[in-house]
Amino acid sequence: MQTEFCKQLGIDVPIFAFTHCRDVVVAVSKAGGIGVLGAVGFSPAKLKEELDWIDAHIGDHIYGVDTAIPQKYEGMDKTSPEELVAMLQDAIPQQHREFVSKLLSDAGVPEWPDQDDEVSLSFSAVQAQLLVDEALTRPKCRMIVNALGTPPDDIIKQVHDSGRLIGALAGRLKHGINHKKAGLDFIVCQGSEGGGHAGEVTSMILWPQMVDAVAPLPVLAAGGIGNGRQILAAMSMGVAGVWMGSMWLNSEEANAEPAQRESYMKATSEDTVRSRSFTGKTARMLKNEWTEAWERADTPDPLPMPLQGYLTFDAVRRTHRYAGSGDCQKVAFNPIGQVVGQINTVESCRDIVFRLLNEYSEALDHVNAITPQG
């Protein structure tokens, strides 16, 4: 199952694991695939700490780093990070702040303990540049992936000059075509059923269209993959590998809280929704009272990205930190795809990779057995 793209990277199997957890990165890369660390929301210091740990534990294997690298705009160099935070904070209406604060207090979510003013600058070009610079100091980091949109030309050049590959997610055909025009090396094509930011078109429809539209660029199939039968379906459409996010969230190595794990195991594939309520762009997550509250006619509309993210930054960190207390899960941010309905047990990442490969072979045998030979 080693595709040309695997050979180009030097990995054994075309399984790409998107994760925020360094232990998952290491475990999947050691199992023959490749772990890609999601660094959106990390400060440069935090990314350095995580990459130091990965470099010390991953042996001779390689990994990738994913972040959100927005296009640059006129005058951005003149705005300091502090000024940027102040501008964004000023742009958030009081009505929205009060609405969020009521949702959290009604669910009994404890306050953040330290009265720090930390605000994540994720989704800013300033922060993204620092994260890319840090990743490129690491010889074992072999790919940079952009979560949203086509990265700016100078970052594409910087990554290429360093001898690495750069790709980006695409939930619509036109995004993939733009990525190709900009000179990216591969496309991660995410169908609507996937966890996190997701468009409207489902994987079954989008993957083959993308493969044709950006050929000969390698396409990685994302959105809705949790077993080997789904991998075979994707590979049959001409993709160069599979990019999975949801399945690692309940793995042994994941740093999920017990209450989160319980939510994943209880949920069926009908229990997710695409909602703008956390980041301002449609992302798939577990349905709960928070997502429902933002849908009602008498409540404020989510703000555009990145404002909604600044508004909900504190809610996300508090509901994560106190995941098991009170009714936190009713208002927690749990991005995950429809494949959550296939998560019924806790497995190690190594077992997940081996199970996927076995199931893939069995499915292939099945297809061969029903296909007339000669």
Ligand SMILES: Cc1cc2nc3c(=O)[nH]c(=O)nc-3n(C[C@H](O)[C@H](O)[C@H](O)COP(=O)(O)O)c2cc1C
């Ligand atoms: C918890 C979670 C967070 C995600 N955050 C990001 C992100 O920061 N950057 C990104 O490129 N993709 C992100 N995604 C999308 C994944 O990279 C991947 O495309 C998606 O999970 C694939 O679909 P699946 O969930 O059905 O496996 C996230 C997905 C999940 C489940």
